[in-house]
Amino acid sequence: MKGSVGISLIALLALSCSVASAYDPSPLQDFCVGVNDTKLGVFVNGKFCKDPNLVKAEDFFFRIMPGNTDNPLGSQVTQVSVNEFPGLNTLGVSLARIDYAPYGLNPPHTHPRATEVLTVLEGTLMVGFVASNQNDNRLFTKVLNKGEVFIFPFGMIHFQLNVGKDDAVALSSLSSQNPGVITIAKALFGSDPLISPDVLTKAFQVDKNIIAYLQKQQWYDNNV
Structure with a gap:
């Protein structure tokens, strides 16, 4: 070691x-x-x-x-x-x-x-x-x-x-x-204030409901 x-x-x-x-x-x-x-x-x-x-x-x-x-x-x-x-x-x-x-x-x-x-x-x-x-x-x-x-x-x-x-x-x-450190998922879906769903929907090419679901999640930060 x-x-x-x-x-x-x-x-x-x-x-x-x-x-x-x-x-x-x-x-x-x-x-x-x-x-x-x-x-x-x-x-x-x-x-x-x-x-x-x-x-x-x-x-x-x-x-x-x-x-x-x-x-x-x-x-x-x-x-x-x-x-x-x-x-x-x-x-x-x-x-x-x-x-x-x-x-x-x-x-x-x-x-x-x-x-x-x-x-x-x-x-x-x-x-x-x-x-x-x-x-x-x-x-x-x-x-x-x-x-x-x-x-x-x-x-x-x-x-x-x-x-x-x-x-x-x-x-x-x-x-x-x-x-x-920038945690990718937390930064994109847990920003303050939230990124416009129109931006994320087009960027990820998914339905707005998926973006809305992701933005409602509690994005845990494992850095202390």
Whole structure:
């Protein structure tokens, strides 16, 4: 397991050099631990920096607890962005732990500001992403086992499904300190206010009753 996590982190570092630098500003100091107190430092990347003389090892430590998968999707994404882990400020990376119940799904979604490296820590996942119109919306999918890694390129719609009979766990590494997430079904059918049914009916080429049904559903958000 240590080897697979190491591979994931190496890939993440490579991505942060080639991708994150174009989006997250490159740091001009060793670190900038985020704080909310405006008296403690300089405003950088949406956060104030903690006085470097007051920074401790604990500022670079975070424990990711297991997520509760008792929900309609059977999965829970525990995000570790700069908002949860101030030590990430200006470093251009973030993490997430994803827990899956048997047959649990992390539904199709996209990260508007990051490429993702997914490492399976436990279980068996079917993962995939859909390329853009430029590449004929090709589906790239693979079944992953413990210790295996898969990359979801920047901005592509992607998903993970636990195809095993046991719980599964994955570690997601992202090339932005605040990658964002857009869950496709929730965004389209649960927007506030709702998208006009005329738009969705024509886009999906289905009856208005189907769109009305979808817009009445409770679209669960598995991100915490």
